[in-house]
Amino acid sequence: MQLTDTHCHLYWNKFDEDREAVIQRAIEVGVKRMLVPGTTIETSKQSIELAEKYEQVYAAVGIHPTDAETFAEKDVDQLYKLAEHEKVAAIGEVGLDYYWVKEPEKQKHQRNVLSSQVQMAEVLNKPLVIHLREVNDATEGPVFDDFLDLIAPWLEKWTQRKHPLGLLPGVLHSFNGDPTLAAKAIQLGFHLGVTGPVTYPKNENHREMIKNLPLNHLLIETDSPFLSPVPQRGKRNEPAYVVHIADKIAEIHSKSPAEIAEITTANAARLFAWGD
Numbered sequence: 282m283q284l285t286d287t288h289c290h291l292y293w294n295k296f297d298e299d300r301e302a303v304i305q306r307a308i309e310v311g312v313k314r315m316l317v318p319g320t321t322i323e324t325s326k327q328s329i330e331l332a333e334k335y336e337q338v339y340a341a342v343g344i345h346p347t348d349a350e351t352f353a354e355k356d357v358d359q360l361y362k363l364a365e366h367e368k369v370a371a372i373g374e375v376g377l378d379y380y381w382v383k384e385p386e387k388q389k390h391q392r393n394v395l396s397s398q399v400q401m402a403e404v405l406n407k408p409l410v411i412h413l414r415e416v417n418d419a420t421e422g423p424v425f426d427d428f429l430d431l432i433a434p435w436l437e438k439w440t441q442r443k444h445p446l447g448l449l450p451g452v453l454h455s456f457n458g459d460p461t462l463a464a465k466a467i468q469l470g471f472h473l474g475v476t477g478p479v480t481y482p483k484n485e486n487h488r489e490m491i492k493n494l495p496l497n498h499l500l501i502e503t504d505s506p507f508l509s510p511v512p513q514r515g516k517r518n519e520p521a522y523v524v525h526i527a528d529k530i531a532e533i534h535s536k537s538p539a540e541i542a543e544i545t546t547a548n549a550a551r552l553f554a555w556g557d
C-alpha cells in the first residue's frame with residue numbers, strides 16, 4: 282500500500298524528541314511521500330531542511346493567514362528564493378482565517394498577503410495549499426466567499442492563457458465546507474484535503490459530503506501534530522496515522538483501503554508534479 286500525507290507540520294516542536302522515528306514509522310506503514318507546509322519564513326526554511334534530509338519529504342513554502350501580520354513586503358524576495366528550491370512542491374500554507382482573526386483590517390491584510398502568494402504561485406508554476414477557516418468553524422460564510430472572489434480572476438486568466446494552474450490550482454486543505462462549496466471548488470479544479478475529523482463520530486454530515494465527492498479530487502492529510510484521527514484521537518498526530526483516514530474513506534466509498542491509498546497517492550503525484 283502506498284500512501285501520501287499531503288499536509289504534516291513535521292518541524293513542529295512536538296516532534297523534536299523523536300522526529301526521525303516518526304518519519305520512519307510513516308515509511309514503514311507505506312507512506313511514500315509527505316508534504317510539509319511552512320507557515321512563516323522560518324518554518325518554510327525548516328520544511329526545506331527536512332526535504333533535503335529525507336527523500337520522502339517535500340516542502341511547501343508560504344505565510345499562513347494567522348501569521349500574515351509577520352509578513353513584510355521585503356519577505357517576498359526571500360519567499361521567492363525559498364520557493365525555487367527543487368523540493369518545494371507547492372506554495373502554502375496560505376489562505377484566510379477569520380476564526381482566529383476577527384478585525385476587518387487584519388482580514389483585509391490576510392487577503393493582500395494571500396494575493397501576493399497567489400502571484401508567486403503563478404510565476405513559479407507551483408500549486409497552492411490553501412487554509413480556509415470560517416468564524417465558528419461554519420461550513421459556509423465570508424471566508425469561502427472572499428476566497429472565491431479573490432481566486433476567480435486568477436483562475437480565469439490561467440485558463441485563458443493555458444497556464445497549468447488553470448487545470449490544477451491546488452488543494453483546499455482540511456476542507457470542511459458544505460456540499461455546495463465542495464462542488465464549486467471541484468468545478469474550479471481544486472482538490473479537497475480530508476483530515477482526521479472525518480473519523481469523529483459526530484461528523485455524519487461531513488462524511489455524507491465526502492461520500493458524494495469524486496475520488497479523483499480527494500487528498501488525504503494528517504495535519505500533524507493536530508487533528509488526530511480515531512483511534513489515536515486526543516494524542517499527538519503523525520503521518521503514519523494517514524492510514525486511518527484512508528480506512529475511513531474506504532468505508533464511506535465502499536472501496537478497499539489499498540484502492541483509496543492508490544487513488545489519493547496518484548492524485549497527489551498529479552497535483553504536485555511528482556511523476557508517478
Ligand SMILES: [Zn+2]
Pocket residue numbers: 288290318374504
Ligand atoms: Zn497546516
